[in-house]
Amino acid sequence: MSASMTVAARRRASLRRYTRHPGFMVGIVLLVLLLLVALAAPLLAPHSPTRTDLMQTLAAPSATYPLGTDQFGRCVLSRLIWGARISLQVGFFVVLLSLTIGTLIGAVAGFAGGWVERVIVALNDILLAFPSFLLALALVAARGNSLDSIILAVAIAYTPRIAAVMRSVVLTIRPRPFIEASHAIGMTPLRVLLRHVIPNALPPVIVVATVSAATAILAEAGLSFLGLGVQPPTPTWGNVIAEGQTAITSNPLISLSAGLCIAVTVIALNLLGDGLRDTLDPQMRRNTGKLL
Template sequence: MSASTPPKFVAAEAEPIALPPPQGRFTPMLAHSGLVTGAVILALLALVALFAPWLAPNSPTKTDLMAAFASPSMAFPLGTDQFGRCLLSRLIWGSRVSLQVALSVVLLSLSVGTVLGAIAGYAGGLVERGFSSINEVLLAFPGFLLALAIVAARGSSLESIVLAVSIAYVPRVAVVMHAVVLTIKPRPFIEAAHAIGMSNVRILLRHVIPNAIPPVIVVATVSAATAILAEAGLSFLGLGVQPPTPTWGNIIADGQTSIVEHPFISMSAGLCIAITVIALNLMGDGLRDTLDPQMRRQTGIKAL
């Protein structure tokens, strides 16, 4: 190469940049092990409750005193209680009551608490002060004692339990909704909606409530676990669903007379309640971690 010839440079080929795979809307939820575990357990319980007539090996209410306290066998996979009723069949049918109470309480407390909290937080003034006063009075009573008083006044039935537990936990949903709405109300997109002439009702329905609902869903999920415990406690005290309808609380109450000789009767229903409550709490923690931006940053879960 002569001195006058300029050196030639060969451009290096650029290496392709590996882009992260696109994330769907539910990818963070599927990546949360606790949320997936809770959802799978609840899905299995829902299937058991839905197909109870086909899954139960025997009638849950048929008595046979000659087969009282029978050991597990092909005819009675988990044995029988003091009246000769199939324990497994009663547990399967009892799941229907518990899940029905949990779902009904979530729907009622979520709908009523969301509306009350959103209106109070958005309206402000006298409406907010009245809401806060009533809510503080209701929150001063323990939820179970308030439900106990309502059921005692209305009578023992499934409808009374759902209504009582819902009334007891509507204030907890409403106070969370009220707090979240107060943080959303001064945001620029709400001011822009006012500027273009949107009505207050339309702003509430299209902007305020949809943006405030994720934290409220978490509270409602946790309240479902409390509702199952409340139903079991009321049934144990004889104020819940009356026999012969099988519930997990009734099974615990039936087994207390022979808890020393045959502890598995009460323990089996208690184990069902514990598994369901744990699954609901796992779902609540998972929804909080995936729906709350601050929790996503702390746990390292990517945003939706």
């Protein structure tokens, strides 16, 4: 009974740390709102995002078109609402893939040591030498610009960063007494890695992965802006900005509103990452407690 009460107390303490962190709560609220907008796009969008009306090209904001129309007479607000689905989908699956692959690669490198670590680190350093966006750009150009290709390319581009962080954390965990004790009682290296090393190394990696979601959304927007992302008429925030640049003087809301959507999403993810860092890192918790 006491053990269960201790676990419950720890959970309540963790929940209090999260709810008392203003940045974390603001990030969570913004992300939940964005997720609800993306899921309810068919209900919230006033028009079809692909329906054109050549009689209403570059129309000013009105009750019918709250943010006006683009050069093809499509509702800008509807395209932004539907574009949220693409951006959040890219961010989620990029984090899922890069976190899974990077965690495994970094954990194996840090735990195995020897020539295995040297080979993995060398390959990882080669990938890190390339700017992530340029690497994603090259992969998309080679594989095509379908949504699956974009997610895979961006995930591969941002995996080396997560792998490097995971390896550095594992190197600090490997010499700890409980790891040596696990070996002493006969646990296999694979079991030690999966049961003790990776779970204890995950918190800082999750923080990096959260921030990577923001950069992944920026990367998708950049690819779409350059014409290498999801192709029109499918709406994404990046191609809305690209389409609006030709009409920046007549209807600046096209590009500005899409840029604002990207900025809000990136800020929300960065606030979430900062909150996770402050609440998961014991040293940060102590420093925050002193300031409070």
